[in-house]
Amino acid sequence: MMDRIDRGYEIAKEMYAGIGVDTDMAMERLDDIPVSMHCWQIDDLSGFENPHKGLTGGIQATGGDTSRAKNKEEFFRNLEKALALVPGRKKVALHAIYRDDLGSFVDRDAIEPAHFASWAEWAKEHGVGLDFNPTYFSHEKADTDFTLSSYDRHIREFWIEHGKRCRRISAYLGKRLKEVCINNHWIPDGYKDLTVDRQAHRELLLESMNQIMAEKYDPGHMTDSWESKLFGLGLESYTVGSHEFYTNYAMSHENCMVCMDMGHFHPTEQIADKMTSYLAFGKEVMLHVSRPVRWDSDHVVILSDEVRDVMTEICRQNAFDRVHIGTDYFDASINRVAAQALGARSIKQALLYGLLEPAERLKKYELEGDYTRRLAYIERQKAMPFGLVWDKYCQKNNVPAGDWVESALYG
Numbered sequence: 555m556m557d558r559i560d561r562g563y564e565i566a567k568e569m570y571a572g573i574g575v576d577t578d579m580a581m582e583r584l585d586d587i588p589v590s591m592h593c594w595q596i597d598d599l600s601g602f603e604n605p606h607k608g609l610t611g612g613i614q615a616t617g618g619d620t621s622r623a624k625n626k627e628e629f630f631r632n633l634e635k636a637l638a639l640v641p642g643r644k645k646v647a648l649h650a651i652y653r654d655d656l657g658s659f660v661d662r663d664a665i666e667p668a669h670f671a672s673w674a675e676w677a678k679e680h681g682v683g684l685d686f687n688p689t690y691f692s693h694e695k696a697d698t699d700f701t702l703s704s705y706d707r708h709i710r711e712f713w714i715e716h717g718k719r720c721r722r723i724s725a726y727l728g729k730r731l732k733e734v735c736i737n738n739h740w741i742p743d744g745y746k747d748l749t750v751d752r753q754a755h756r757e758l759l760l761e762s763m764n765q766i767m768a769e770k771y772d773p774g775h776m777t778d779s780w781e782s783k784l785f786g787l788g789l790e791s792y793t794v795g796s797h798e799f800y801t802n803y804a805m806s807h808e809n810c811m812v813c814m815d816m817g818h819f820h821p822t823e824q825i826a827d828k829m830t831s832y833l834a835f836g837k838e839v840m841l842h843v844s845r846p847v848r849w850d851s852d853h854v855v856i857l858s859d860e861v862r863d864v865m866t867e868i869c870r871q872n873a874f875d876r877v878h879i880g881t882d883y884f885d886a887s888i889n890r891v892a893a894q895a896l897g898a899r900s901i902k903q904a905l906l907y908g909l910l911e912p913a914e915r916l917k918k919y920e921l922e923g924d925y926t927r928r929l930a931y932i933e934r935q936k937a938m939p940f941g942l943v944w945d946k947y948c949q950k951n952n953v954p955a956g957d958w959v960e961s962a963l964y965g
């Protein structure tokens with residue numbers, strides 16, 4: 555007697571075959587697409603360095619759910635629980651403040667690969683790759699709202715050293731895990747109110763970036779991305795690291811790309827439309843998949859139209875090796891393990907949705923100028939039994955399907 559999931563899958567397989575889509579093949583392809591899960595949802599970005607410092611830089615984790623990991627043991631236990639709820643290939647994205655201090659305090663301008671050796675061991679044991687993020691905020695030397703673009707040379711030098719060391723650590727992690735580690739830089743630098751000299755800070759940032767990026771690393775071990783932003787809380791009027799700024803930087807440097815965070819643009823701008831502008835020039839792209847609600851509020855990622863459009867676009871361009879998918883949100887209003895798992899699962903669902911699209915057929919209609927069929931078949935896709943294939947995919951990967959949240963809360 556076939557179980558419910560198998561019966562459902564048989565029907566779905568037949569229906570997708572009817573529109574020329576091979577569901578087995580789609581699941582196989584999905585197996586190979588890593589999603590990089592940010593570790594900081596587990597503890598609201600408190601980190602191991604100084605968990606009581608509090609977030610600075612115009613970012614916030616709001617909400618009153620009490621499940622935030624309170625110590626390292628709880629942090630790893632919860633992170634592992636969340637990983638176990640997400641099917642397929644995964645990476646974990648670290649921040650520099652999650653370093654191991656090896657028994658004594660180490661500031662950000664002094665961290666070394668040794669402070670992340672235990673993470674490399676952990677990643678090997680759990681079969682995941684690692685990505686990295688320098689932490690240019692939540693530190694006394696970031697309290698003026700300026701880091702790499704500060705007018706103060708000492709502040710700049712401190713953060714330049716941090717950036718350089720994070721690149722070295724990323725290269726070490728990539729080499730040890732035999733999987734490229736993406737080192738994503740995000741700085742909060744900006745002004746709350748009307749800004750008179752918008753260029754001076756950008757020139758300083760450029761100079762700092764050039765120093766950070768001077769050393770060349772094997773692209774098979776590490777690559778850098780620079781994450782732009784429109785505005786931060788309390789930094790509403792001017793952000794030094796704008797999208798145009800990093801785009802120009804990435805276009806003129808090798809082994810370097812932009813990171814587009816879905817919460818860092820004007821609400822009507824679509825990331826799905828932006829990716830191919832980089833791919834067309836042979837550039838890779840890093841994504842922070844997030845969910846802004848009215849502002850860059852970092853809500854938990856869901857299977858929204860925006861996320862589905864981004865993942866479908868990656869599938870249509872077959873750009874799995876050129877667009878790197880990472881999560882980024884910090885919501886303190888719900889259970890942290892469930893939040894962490896839900897966002898990554900939603901991205902995998904969106905990818906599966908895209909892989910189940912008869913892309914060649916749709917492209918053919920477009921080429922022929924048959925826009926009626928193009929629209930009608932894109933819409934038809936929404937009523938196809940995609941959920942039945944997803945359940946099968948979870949089952950194949952020994953991950954709970956429908957009732958997964960019970961494992962997150964009580965597993």
Ligand SMILES: C[C@H](O)[C@H](O)[C@@H](O)C(=O)CO
Binds near residue numbers: 599842
């Ligand atoms: C913690 C991350 O570095 C941070 O969320 C950054 O990626 C960002 O999106 C800031 O708004």
Ligand SMILES: [Mn+2]
Binds near residue numbers: 781815842882
């Ligand atoms: Mn981000």
